[in-house]
Amino acid sequence: MSQDLKPRDITDDSLRDQGLSSVGAGKTLVIACGALAREILAIIDANGLEHLTLTCLPAILHNTPHDIPKAVEDAVNKHKDDYDHILVAYGDCGTGGQLQSVCARLGVEMIDSPHCYAFFDGTTQFLERGEVTSFFLTDFLARQFDAFVWKPLGLDRYPDLRDMYFGNYETLVYLAQTDDPALVQTAKDCAARLGLKFDLRQTGYGELTGFLGKRA
């Protein structure tokens, strides 16, 4: 069941399109978005959370949120007999409450937050800030900007559409999980491509660490 994978062995492209089969040998399974794989593995490593096993769904589901509840349900049903507990490392992620309904019905716990931007930043504080004109990137999304933002929105083919999508935004906020100057520069470049101001916010892993510490 387990694979002796290290974060360096995992590629962003595979996390985006395939997800991750499973890493670890713990009896609590974390079903996560592929965009959180590196962060979760780092938290497991730093905190000795050896009771956890991680499996990830393709991160590209981020772009089709309606598909997330069914994908999570299928994963829970596939794995539930093999583990004592299951944690779902997703926020609502644009499912309009549907993922919460699925998790409640299946008796599994998800992260009580609108999306990963919020739980990295701290959900209460994120919502209180009310940054309605901000567009957010995480480490993963900064690295995968072209695959998650630029190309799906057709900006590679039709750059003139940019202001239709982003004309009401003012700032790109990069919520950084790691301290990586090269990635900061990448995020700055993303802001420039979208015609937005740039703001860097070092969040670390935010509420993700506490969520994974449950069932310890």
Added chain:
Amino acid sequence: MSDQGDDLILSELNDAELVEQMMDDLYDGLKDEIEEAVGILLERGWVPYDILTKSLVLGMQIVGDDFRDGILFVPEVLRAAQAMKGGMAILKPLLVETGAPKMGKMVIGTVKGDIHDIGKNLVAMMMEGAGFEIIDLGINNPAEDYINTAINEGCDIIGMSALLTTTMPYMKVVIDQLKEMGKRDDYIVLVGGAPLNEEFGTAIGADAYCDDAAIAVETAKSFMLRKHNQA
């Protein structure tokens, strides 16, 4: 869709060929060609309403159908919408002058806390194309903006849009405020946006959830027909 070369001269096409070509050009998001074709049809004496309904609206319906079927994606729909907008900009003042049929009046906007307006703009444009008078409040609207506009402008329909899970509950605030004022039954309330679904629309007390712009038009027409039948 179109496999025509660049050497096609629109003015040399007969009316039927030109309308067919306009639908192709709309599908391909060719704004300049659409504007030119609208001008040609006007010169040939076409009534603005016919140009709108028999070329642009029909063309956008094909775009909408192919979007729903997964053949076209958001960028292509937006390009088509830009092209239609170019044609509409020419026709709109002429439609007013020539007294095109009016289906009803709608106030539309994105709810408070939300700045996403692509879907809302598409709905507004398609509703306008279908003969509805549209008052577009833009983005980030508090309840009183919808309600005061609906009252002061004599609207039939209130349309609300949201893209975020965090902002969609605000639609209920607007509906509840209408109820408190005893005015809920005066208006048809339509809601839409990516994270919404029919269940949510029902739960907050909207008249209907609309999955896309074409459905919004059909739903609005159907409610207006019922309203007329009741009157």
